[in-house]
Amino acid sequence: MTKPENTGYDYDVVISGASLAGSAAATLLARRGVRVALLERHSAPETYKVLCTHSLQACAYPVLDELGLVADIEKSGAVHNQARWYTRWGWIEPRAAPTGPALPFGYNIRRSTLDPLIRSRAAETPGVDLLLGHQVTGLIEEGGRAVGVTASTPRGERRIRARLVVGADGKDSAVAKFAKVPVRESENTRFAYLAHFRNLPLPGGMSHTWFLEPDMAYAFVNDDGVTVVAVLPDKRRLPAFREDLEGSFLEFVRALPEAPPIDSAERTTKIIGTVNYPLLSREPTAPGVALIGDAALTGDPLWGVGCGWALETAKWLAEAVAPAAAGRGDLDRALELYARRHRRRLRGHQLLAADFAKARPFNPMEQLVFAAAARDAAMARHMYRFASRLIGPRRFLNPAALARAAAVNIRYHRIASRTARRPHKVA
Structure with missing residues (x-):
């Protein structure tokens, strides 16, 4: 347990959510001298997110490298996420230039593998206290700003004071709601279902995405010989899917150009999904509060950006606020620097994604x-x-x-x- 200094705070930073964004932020902040309480509402350290694309895009590689996770991820069997994309003009197949460097890559790795790995890295970092079974129930506020949280724990309610409260608690962020951060919602007129398959060969052993205008699909090759297959049709097809989910899912995949041989593969999970997944955008900061990952920006699952952005926003936050969070600078100024970088780097991507989420053909x-x-x-x-x-x-x-x-x-x-x-x- 980290010993608090006599500052009136139990910690410098308290983070709600010990998934990708929260665990990465806790690790990177603690390495910069910040005392962190990392709260996770689940009690099991191996908890992981189920509904996910299970893909870390190349933008996330530098963060994984800084966390020291690349070797562990490679050892776990993660797959470099090279891909080919089907369009009405044929396949787009990115390749390195003959005389140029290799293409940057990220990883396809199941969250059942990744989440416990990154959470354990946070837990073993000096300066981080991983507090399992702690669910945030409110903010402690003084002078119009957050100065900590209240949390429900197996031993009853607990108050944890900190200079900064970080919401890394997903698209339905409780921290954002308690801080009264407005949310902007863009309708997603596609729905999504996915399942995991073993022994599902794909050409070149690489992932595939199908742009069917307006429908979408992808097959992402993952660790341990598992491929995640997802379909994202226009919502006008939803009634038929609801009548026969399994039959509709399999029929959709069979009809894809160069369709993966799904009937000869072993399905290892149920078909799961969501019929309503809007794109959400929030201001990434409020007085005494910062939001990272899906809490600040929830993208369209068809692009698979959520995991990468979770890690990137964690890094941006740590770089911006670490000195101030430790009591050596202007925290409000640091939060503004983080918010500006977040908006500059991600707002344009989100605007394009929100427009394409209308399930329209290519413009x-x-x-x-x-x-x-x-x-x-x-x-x-x-x-x-x-x-x-x-x-x-x-x-x-x-x-x-x-x-x-x-x-x-x-x-x-x-x-x-x-x-x-x-x-x-x-x-």
Whole structure:
């Protein structure tokens, strides 16, 4: 147990939620000299999130590296998340340039493997107290700001005072509600169901995503020979799915281009999902409060960004607030720095995702870029960097990229037109 200093606080920071965002933030803050109480409402240390894409995009790799988890993740059998994407113009298959560096990668790894791993890393970090069975029931407030939490525990209610309260408690964040942080909700007009399969071979052993306009699907190869298969149809198909979930799920997958051989695979889980998963956005800070992961921004599950953003926002918070949280700076100023970085890095991604969540076909600009990416290796790499959240929308749709996409498509159609006009030889 970390011994508190005589500051009037039990800890410098109290974090609600010991999943990816909370555990990463606790570890990174403690390494910077911050005393952290990491609260988890579940009592079992091996608790993990079930409904998830189980994918860490390449944007998360630097955080995993800083946490010292890369070797452990590799040892656990995690799969580098290379992918190919189906479109009406053909497959987009990102590959490294012949003379260039390898493509950056993240990992596909089941949360049953990842969550206990990252939580144990936090628990073993000096300066972190992992408090299981602690569910936040309210905020302690003084002078219009949060100065701690009240929590329900197996031994009764507990008050924990801290300079900063961090909500890492998911899209339905109790911390955000207690802090009265407004939420902006964008409707998601797709629903989602997924299941895990063993012995489900995919070409090249790599993950697949299908852009079916407006429906979506993906198959992500994971650790221990397990593949996560998800379908994300337009909600207009929901009544039929509800009549026969298993039959509708299997029929959907069988109809995919180059469909994975799902009938010969072993399904290892139930088919689970959600029929209402809106995209949520909150301001990432309030007086004495910071929100990370899904508590601040809940993305569309079809993009698989949640795990990566959970780790990135944890890192951004630790970098911004650590000195002030330890009593060596202006905490409000530090929180503003975190909020500005959060908005700058993620708001554009969320706006594009919210628009695409309307279950619509590709718009003209998307048609331009996706068609070019299916026809040109450089454009495929450009799209890969955006899909991995290594670049933002402005760089993705910058004038040079759009000009190249246009040139690629014009060249393709000229070649196709010349080929069509050539006389066919008669045998």
